[in-house]
Amino acid sequence: MKNVLVTGGAGFIGANFVHHMLRTYPDYRVVVYDKLTYAGNPANVAPVAKNPNYAFVHGDICNREQVRAAVKQHNIDTIVNFAAETHVDRSILDPDAFVQTDVYGAFVLCEIAKELRLERLHHISTDEVYGPIPTGKFKETDRFKPTSPYAASKAGGELLVISYFLTYGLPITITRGVNTYGPYQFLEKAIPLFITNAIEDQPIPLYGDGSMIRDRLYVLDHARAIDVVLHRGTLGEAYNVAADMERTNLDVSRKILALLNKPETLIQRALDRPAHDVRYALDTEKLGALGWEPQMYFEQGLEETVQWYVDNQAWWRPLKNGAYLDYYQKQYIERR
Numbered sequence: 001m002k003n004v005l006v007t008g009g010a011g012f013i014g015a016n017f018v019h020h021m022l023r024t025y026p027d028y029r030v031v032v033y034d035k036l037t038y039a040g041n042p043a044n045v046a047p048v049a050k051n052p053n054y055a056f057v058h059g060d061i062c063n064r065e066q067v068r069a070a071v072k073q074h075n076i077d078t079i080v081n082f083a084a085e086t087h088v089d090r091s092i093l094d095p096d097a098f099v100q101t102d103v104y105g106a107f108v109l110c111e112i113a114k115e116l117r118l119e120r121l122h123h124i125s126t127d128e129v130y131g132p133i134p135t136g137k138f139k140e141t142d143r144f145k146p147t148s149p150y151a152a153s154k155a156g157g158e159l160l161v162i163s164y165f166l167t168y169g170l171p172i173t174i175t176r177g178v179n180t181y182g183p184y185q186f187l188e189k190a191i192p193l194f195i196t197n198a199i200e201d202q203p204i205p206l207y208g209d210g211s212m213i214r215d216r217l218y219v220l221d222h223a224r225a226i227d228v229v230l231h232r233g234t235l236g237e238a239y240n241v242a243a244d245m246e247r248t249n250l251d252v253s254r255k256i257l258a259l260l261n262k263p264e265t266l267i268q269r270a271l272d273r274p275a276h277d278v279r280y281a282l283d284t285e286k287l288g289a290l291g292w293e294p295q296m297y298f299e300q301g302l303e304e305t306v307q308w309y310v311d312n313q314a315w316w317r318p319l320k321n322g323a324y325l326d327y328y329q330k331q332y333i334e335r336r
């Protein structure tokens with residue numbers, strides 16, 4: 001592996017992965033390929049923009065000609081696919097782009113990887129493909145039962161990637177990560193939304209009674225897991241990535257307020273997400289056998305993340321703009 005195309009690399013996890021790869025492998029070239037949707041942000045990759053081993057291509061993974069041209073131009077041998085529509089609530093309001101990018105886009109990447117005989121297509125998937133699990137943990141061999149249009153689209157894209165391994169022998173690997181947090185996460189997701197609203201003394205909209213559980217994975221632990229699977233994973237295999245840091249949404253919102261010295265009266269009950277999954281949890285024995293384990297304890301990672309948003313207001317304040325405020329109005333005010 002020498003020349004890596006990181007699709008969706010201007011988004012949250014993709015950008016953190018790009019930073020990690022350029023720091024860890026000075027002899028790799030890393031090319032970000034991104035459509036720059038509302039969630040993509042050139043500022044996320046600005047810290048590496050001058051690195052001679054880095055390049056950026058503005059493109060859509062659904063556009064076969066654009067992907068082919070980028071792969072050829074940069075002599076790419078490996079694609080790592082982060083590109084997706086990723087927000088569950090938006091997938092409920094407007095699922096169209098989710099089916100396009102998360103299913104058809106994954107198909108296009110399979111086609112190009114097959115046509116140009118790439119060494120590897122690594123696909124980033126999610127714990128949400130399994131659906132909710134009230135107790136216990138899912139293993140990689142468990143059946144998919146997604147509940148939201150987002151999760152169903154991710155399941156469809158991933159099943160296509162697996163089918164290209166089984167049918168054509170395409171060299172693929174997959175990681176299925178749990179809820180991830182850290183620097184550069186777009187403001188619509190719960191943790192950055194709660195932090196930035198609290199900084200501005202705005203209400204924290206908690207769905208339902210806040211009792212839903214998510215396993216909280218620090219973004220650089222997620223990035224290292226993908227690195228480990230890229231270098232040591234078995235072709236055709238999927239690997240769960242989890243932190244074993246289960247916390248309810250109420251607990252997380254209280255901890256954010258405590259870190260910012262803000263009152264709990266900011267927490268406001270919001271209309272619940274339809275088909276809100278009660279809990280996700282993944283068994284990581286398979287990834288552990290490759291030598292990976294999470295390093296960040298949740299309370300430590302949350303403190304660092306809150307501090308990052310306090311210190312980087314020049315990054316997030318411009319994002320609270322017209323399009324974001326329109327979405328906020330639709331999701332939180334009109335649905336009340």
Ligand code: NAD
Pocket residue numbers: 007008009010011012013014033034035036037038039040041059060061062081082083084085086087101105124125126127154176177178179180181185186
């Ligand atoms: P994000 O929404 O922050 O970023 C997505 C990126 O993909 C953006 O830069 C966007 O511009 C780009 N993109 C969207 N459509 C595109 C297209 N058609 N062509 C090219 N680029 C396109 O997402 P994220 O939270 O960083 O998630 C990255 C990946 O990880 C996704 O596949 C997501 O399903 C998966 N995942 C996320 C989490 C999480 O908690 N955030 C957990 C597990 C898995």
Ligand code: DAU
Pocket residue numbers: 086087088089126127128177178179180188189190191193205206207208212213214249270273280
């Ligand atoms: O589990 C992996 C998934 O994690 C990824 O596949 C998704 O791309 C990513 O967005 C994330 O999905 P979640 O739905 O878990 O994340 P979100 O931040 O949207 O919500 C986390 C929890 O907080 C969830 O139980 C819903 C709740 N929530 C969310 C928002 C946005 C609230 O209570 N209020 C809110 O305003």
